[in-house]
Amino acid sequence: MNSKTKISVCIQHPKTNTGYVVSVCCPKCITAIQTSLNSSDNEYEIIQFKDIHVLVKKGIPKQVVPVCNEANVNGIMKLVGTELSS
Numbered sequence: 180m181n182s183k184t185k186i187s188v189c190i191q192h193p194k195t196n197t198g199y200v201v202s203v204c205c206p207k208c209i210t211a212i213q214t215s216l217n218s219s220d221n222e223y224e225i226i227q228f229k230d231i232h233v234l235v236k237k238g239i240p241k242q243v244v245p246v247c248n249e250a251n252v253n254g255i256m257k258l259v260g261t262e263l264s265s
């Protein structure tokens with residue numbers, strides 16, 4: 180996860196049944212995050228902090244993850260210069 184952020188994608192948080200926009204370097208990282216969330220192994224977690232959601236890796240906050248909708252996805256891509264990956 181140290182490489183440059185290249186893609187933004189909606190990942191599904193099974194606990195809350197909500198999608199969040201995550202920006203990572205490659206599809207491998209997306210798979211790792213999604214797999215971790217699906218299996219609740221606590222490697223990755225999405226926590227609510229006041230009115231924002233944060234992606235946490237092993238207890239360390241990694242990035243703010245907006246709820247997945249078209250406006251937020253477009254906003255994130257503009258902000259960090261990523262491309263949409265499905």
Ligand SMILES: [Zn+2]
Pocket residue numbers: 180182203204205206207208
């Ligand atoms: Zn990666």
